[in-house]
Amino acid sequence: MKISVASGKGGTGKTTVTASLATIWDSPLLAVDLDVEEPNLHLFLHPELGPPTKAWMEVPELDVGKCNLCGDCVELCQFKALSIMISTLTLYPDMCHGCGGCIAICKEKALSPAKRELGEIYEGKTGDIDFLSGTLRVGEAMTPPLMEQVKKRMAVIIEDSGKDVILDAPPGVSCPAICAVIDSDVIVLVTDATPFGFYDFKLAWESFAPLGKPMGVVINRAGMGTDDIYQFCAEKNIPLLAEIPFDRTIAEAYSRGRVISDVSKELNEVFASLRDKIRVLADQSGKEGSHA
Amino acid sequence: MREILIISGKGGTGKTSLTAAFAHISANKIICDLDVDTPDLHLLLQPDHEKEVEFHAGNEAKIDPAGCISCGICEDMCRYNAIHQENDTFVVDPIRCEGCKVCVTFCPEQTISFPEKHCGTWYVSSTRFGTMVHAQLFPGEENSGRLVSLLKNEAKKLAKEKNIDCILSDGAPGIGCPVISSLSGTNFVVLVTEPTPSGRHDLERVAALCEHFRLRAGVIVNKADLNVDETEKIERFCRGKEYPLLAKLPHDSLVTEAMVKGVAVTELGESAIGTEIRQAWEQIEKLAG
Known part of the structure; x- marks a missing residue:
C-alpha cells in the first residue's frame, strides 16, 4: 500500500x-x-x-562544427533551450526539459546526449x-x-x-x-x-x-x-x-x-x-x- | 524601481500575512501575488477584479484515433510515459504530457494535433492598499513559472504607467521553477522563517538560491519565541552570511485573528507585533534602496 x-x-x-x-x-x-x-x-x-x-537528466550537447543551421531543432524545442543567433546555434541546457527531440531530429548529429545534475x-x-x-x-x-x-x-x-x-x-x-x-x-x-x-x-x-x-x-x-x-x-x-x-x-x-x-x-x-x-x-x- | 519579494x-x-501587513503600511506600490498555484493574499486584500485575462501557455498532444496506424513510435519516443496503447489506437495522458511536441513531430501519419492549453486566469485588481496583480493557475496545471514571469511584467508595466516605484510581491514556497521565476529582477528578498528544524533547513536552501542568483536578502524570524535555541541558531546563520535580521516576531494569535477577519494584522489597531512589523518594513525600504 x-x-x-x-x-x-x-x-x-x-x-x-x-x-x-x-x-x-x-x-x-x-x-x-x-x-x-x-x-x-x-x-x-x-x-x-x-x-x-x-541524479542526472539527459540534455543535449552541441557540436557547433557539425550544425548546418537547418533550424529543425529550434522549431521543435518548446522550452526555448535552442536558438539561432547571428548564424550560430546556441544551446541553453538549463532550459531543457529532456524530451530528446532535438537529438532525434538532427540529421547532422550536431546534438548528442549529455547530462545535467538534478540533485x-x-x-x-x-x-x-x-x-x-x-x-x-x-x-x-x-x-x-x-x-x-x-x-x-x-x-x-x-x-x-x-x-x-x-x-x-x-x-x-x-x-x-x-x-x-x-x-x-x-x-x-x-x-x-x-x-x-x-x-x-x-x-x-x-x-x-x-x-x-x-x-x-x-x-x-x-x-x-x-x-x-x-x-x-x-x-x-x-x-x-x-x-x-x-x-x-x-x-x-x-x-x-x-x-x-x-x-x-x-x-x-x-x-x-x-x-x-x-x-x-x-x-x-x-x-x-x-x-x- | 524597487522590487521586493517575500519568500x-x-x-x-x-x-x-506579512506581505498583507507590508501592503497596508507602505505608501505607493503595486502588490503582486506570485504564488499562482495556491494564492492566498486575495483572502486578506479582497481585490475587485478590474481586468481578467485567460492564461494560455504550452500545448498538449492529442492523437486523432481515425488517423492512428498503431505504429507505436509516439509511445517509444515519449520520455514522460504519457502515451499508452488502448485497443487499436494510442492515447495521450494529459496529466503526464509535458507538451514537448516530440510525438507530434515524429508521427509518420501526422495524426497528432497540438492545441494550446488554457492553464488559468490572471487579474489586475483594485484593493484598499492599491493595485494588485494576481492569478490562479487551474488545479493540477503546469507552467507556473511562465505565469509568474507574466505577472511580474504586468506589475512593472502598471508601475510605470502609474509612476509608482515599488513592487511588493508574495512568493511561493520551495526553491523550484516558480520561485526561480519570481527572483528575476528582484532588488531585495525578504526570507521569512520560523525557529524549527524545518524552518532553518529550508531557510538555508532558499538563502543559497538567492546567493546563486547574487541577490541581496534579509531574514525575519516569525514565531521567534517558540524555540529560543533555534532562533539563536538562525541568528548565528544570519551573522555568518551577513544577512540583516529584520525582525524577530512573537508567536501571536492576533495573526490568525486577522486572517479570519480577512484583514492585515496591522489593521487591528496598535499591537506589539504590528510595531515590530513597521520597524522591519522601514529597514526593508532602506535596504531595497
Missing part, C-alpha cells in the same frame, strides 16, 4: 503527520520524502544515510524503517524529473521487499504535487482550519479528485480558524481521518524536532486511529476497484 |  501525505498549503503539518505515521506504522515500511525542493522528513526520523547518488538521492534506515529521499540541486528549476527518479528507486525497493510506503509530498497543487500523489493508493490531505488552509485545501481537493484515489483529511491545529472546512468535507463526503489539537506544547515539541505521536499518550492514540482509518480507506477502495 | 522556502511561515 502506498499512502501519500499532501496538503495544498505549505506548513500545515505534512511532515509531522508523515513522521508520526511512520513511527507507529505496524508493518514493514519505506518512508519517502518527495518534497525535493525542501526535504525535511530526515530532520524528524533521523535516518542513518548512505552516501548520496547523483541527489539518499537512502538509509531508521530503526526498522527504510528511508528514501531526494534533494534538488540549488538553482535547478525542474522538480518532477528528480521526483520521477526517486519514485523509480522506490518501485525497486518495494518490489523486492513488499513494504508499505508513506510518502511526504511537496506543497501546492501543480505539477510537483501531482507527480507525488499520482501513483499512490490513498491520499491523506493535511490542512489547518484557517482561511488560507481551507482555500488551499479546496484547490488540493479539486486537483487530486480527478485522479480517482480515496482521499481523507487530517485537520491540524484543530480549534484554530473557522468551521468552513468541516462543512465542506461533509458536503463532499471527504472522510475526516484525524484532528490534531491546536496546542502550543505540540508546536514547541515540533520546533525541537520531535515526532508528535511520541509526545503524549493521547497523540499516540490519534495517530494509531489515523493509521487504522487509512487502512480501512485503502481496503474499501480495493474492494470497489475489484467490482468495477 | 520562505518552507511553507506556512507567514509570508502572506
